[in-house]
Amino acid sequence: MEKFKLRIFRYDPTKDTNPYYKTYELPVEKGMTVLAALFKAKEEQDPSISFRYNCRAAICGSCAVRINGHATLACKVQVTHILQKYETDTITVDPIGNVRPLKDLIYDMDWLVDKLKRIKPWFIPKEPPPSDGTEYRQDPYDHHRIDFASDCILCASCMSDCNALKANKDYHGPMVLSKAYRFAADTRDGAKEERLDAVLDDLNLEWCVRCWECTTRCPKEVQPFENIIRLRIMAAEEGYKTPGEIHAEIFEKDILNRGLLNEMLLPMKQEGILGAIKRAPFGIRMMVKGKVNFADFFGGHKIKRLEEVQKIYEKAKEKEKEVKIKLPQIMGVVYEDKRKTRKRANFTETGGNE
Incomplete structure (x- = not known):
């Protein structure tokens, strides 16, 4: 295949009544990402195409879009891989789902910020800084519990394909709940109860329908669905009588x-x-x-x-009392060696004994 069709969602509120799609024909180049294809279409055929981008290294999360129906990072996915995966000559690019488009592939991010504010996604120390002037310390074992969740880049790919969020816009969504887990499970943080109150308010944590779409779409292996389950278990362990x-x-x-x-x-x-x-x-x-x-x-x-x-x-x-199998540990065992720090005991070898 020498050429492919790039079909882009277009919408300019200053002149368009309804969104539409416009198709651009581009050469297939080895190593070309979908983001690079968007640049090529913009620079060579239509300078009015609008989209977000920044790092081009799957770090910032700015270029999250839907490609052939599924949310991902445009800078991470190669054109040839998409064409082969879907056995097609057309790549369709939309804004991520569950959002209000502002212009073409650019969408309103205020709803994300408002949801994040509810769970205060920043470190709230439970004690003063170390007297020797060093940073807050944490045992590597404790850090394993939040390691994967700390990798969230706020790209909202998980929010895009969340079926519960589609049905209920008041639902916090997997990205917000995953971020809440990251801080609630941090042994250095002192606002666990406050964060649990926020995610349990109005049964919010219970809205997840367990479709796994969030974890499937996450480009950074943050495990958003698993983090929601961990939050539920944490709430139960803290004595909250949730539904x-x-x-x-x-x-x-x-x-x-x-x-x-x-x-x-x-x-x-x-x-x-x-x-x-x-x-x-x-x-x-x-x-x-x-x-x-x-x-x-x-x-x-x-x-x-x-x-x-x-x-x-x-x-x-x-x-x-003798055997305690902790689901948060079991579900995190896949990523336990991610940072190559002190290895957690393998639950399959110990039968869950602590």
Whole structure:
């Protein structure tokens, strides 16, 4: 292939009623990035094309766009790779998703800044600086917990493809929550409770739908989805009774008493009578479709050999203090050697024992 088509989202609010696409034909050059292609189209064919850029080294995050439907950094992705991946001769470039375009590929960033302000994404020390004038110190082991999250460059690629944010604009979003985790988990920081209050306000942390799109799109391996899970676990460990924590407790009791979950009584147990009334229309539709066992309204039946499940539960409770498997550590084990500092114990070898 000697040439390819670069199809660019165009919108100038001073003269355009609606956005449109304009296509430019460019030569395929080895090593050319999508950002370089945008420059070539701008310099040689249409100087009115507008887009953001800065470092050209996948560090600043300025050039985040959607390329053939998925958010990424324009300076990081090569043209030949995209053409081969999608088996096409056309590369379509849009602004990232869930944003308001200002001009062409430039989008409004105020919404990002406003969301970030809510969680105060800066270091708030819990004690005065060291008396010897040196920096705040941290054990390498403790730094492993925030190492990957510290690599966030605020490119908003994860925010672009977040399905929960698309449904609810008040949701903080994976980038903001990941940044909240980075500071809440920092052993040197003194505002953990304040940050947890911010992410738990109005059930915000619970809006994640676990689609993994944020982690899939992140160009820096920050693990935004995993950081959301870590925040939930941290909140539970700090004693916050979040909807997720209550949900898990109801699950545990149902399995212990019946061997299976009673989904019909779950809303009432978790949200009270008002919650059950709110979800009544959905419950009625389930009844019509034959998805509801009426016996569940009265507690439901118990599984056969329930005593075996209860024995397993009792044994697990006995081992609870002896074996502690920490999900934040397990989910971070992939990146534990990123900085080549003191190695964390491998949970697969120790069985989670601390």
